[in-house]
Amino acid sequence: MNYIKQLNSFYNKIQNDPQIAPCQIALYNALYQCWNKQRFADSITIIRDEIMRLSKITSKSTYHRSMKLLHNNGYIIYEPSYNSYVGSKVHIIDLTKTSEKQKNTQSKNGQAIGTPMKRGSSRNDKPMETPIKTPIEPLYKHINNKTINNSNCLYTQAEIFMKKNKKIQSKNEVNQDGLVKVEMTQKEKSSAKKEKGIIPTLEEAKSYFLEKGKSTIEAEKFFYYFESIGWLVGGKTKMKNWKAAANNWFINSVEFSKAKNYAAQKPLDTSPNKRYDEPL
Known part of the structure; x- marks a missing residue:
């Protein structure tokens, strides 16, 4: 087996496979490395820890999910062993054969389309006509089909704008009249209080x-x-x-x-020349 063609066919196949992610690519490369070490045997025995270390996958659930996806999409044949002392078996499918079969089928289809009409065939035998795709109508079709007169639209917009301005002016006038009335009533109240x-x-x-x-x-x-x-x-x-x-x-x-006319009491005389024979 030519291992270079195997890798080329693998990368050609994953281009059209939307389910393949970087985890599955890393896992397939790790399996391919083990397959290379075991001299491209029909089936190889693998150990989960070794494959996870080579593929840089740290989660067991990611490892098993990726292995199952490669098995279901036809890249490998995985035979798990539920014994911790016995490794699982993996068979690498030869993708070069599948790629050659696809090329042959494509070339045959191309020749069948390009072959000229034989003599024995009648003119009534019309070739297969490819179905003509009807264009999808846009969602805004009802808007495009309307005939709109721009002058009328501008005229109606101007009328609406003038009406709104009139309403606003009338409201402002009413508010101003209300303020004047309030001021008059306040002045009347103040004058009434003074009266x-x-x-x-x-x-x-x-x-x-x-x-x-x-x-x-x-x-x-x-x-x-x-x-x-x-x-x-x-x-x-x-x-x-x-x-x-x-x-x-x-x-x-x-x-x-x-209180002002009340006479204050004279202070006591404590001088040494005081006369004690006089009344206080």
């Missing part, structure tokens, strides 16, 4: 203080004090009725004037 008399003017405070028999200076003190603190009662809550706050101001001012 209710929550925050007085200086003239209103002076007139109220004069009605109660107080001076305008006290009215100015009252007005400017609460104006500085933002018309808050106790520095926290907003004032609800300034007249009630003014009445409270009157009461506090009277008590403050009493």
Whole structure:
């Protein structure tokens, strides 16, 4: 056997075999090396560990799967031995014969196609016609068959765009009207609060203080004090009725004037010239 033709026919065959992967190629080369060492015998005995080491296959499942695939696809004949002391047997199939048979069949088919018509054959005997493949219709056929007028499409697009702009403008106008109304209502509310008399003017405070028999200076003190603190009662809550706050101001001012008129007690005299015959 010519081992070079064997390897060439192996690589020619795996080109058309989609199931063969690098693992199977490495395994076949390892088997081929053992076959070469055993002088190309009809069947060779192999040891799994040795073949796995030569083929660089580390997984046992990958080894058995690759061996089974080579056996099923006609590269080898694998006879496993389920005895750990006896090696398995492998028969390398001669691929050169199969490749020659394929070449012969291809050459015969080529001659049969290229042979001229014999004299005895009638004209009615027509040669075999190869089936004409009907072209596959594209999925977008329904789109290509439509007659579309680009001018109409542009016109309709412009109309849709103008309608959308009109809707947006009308919405903006409505929103602006709503904002103006809200601002007007807020101004009306603020003016209504002022009309209710929550925050007085200086003239209103002076007139109220004069009605109660107080001076305008006290009215100015009252007005400017609460104006500085933002018309808050106790520095926290907003004032609800300034007249009630003014009445409270009157009461506090009277008590403050009493405390001011109170004469402080004289300090005790502890000097050495003190007269003890005088009362304290």
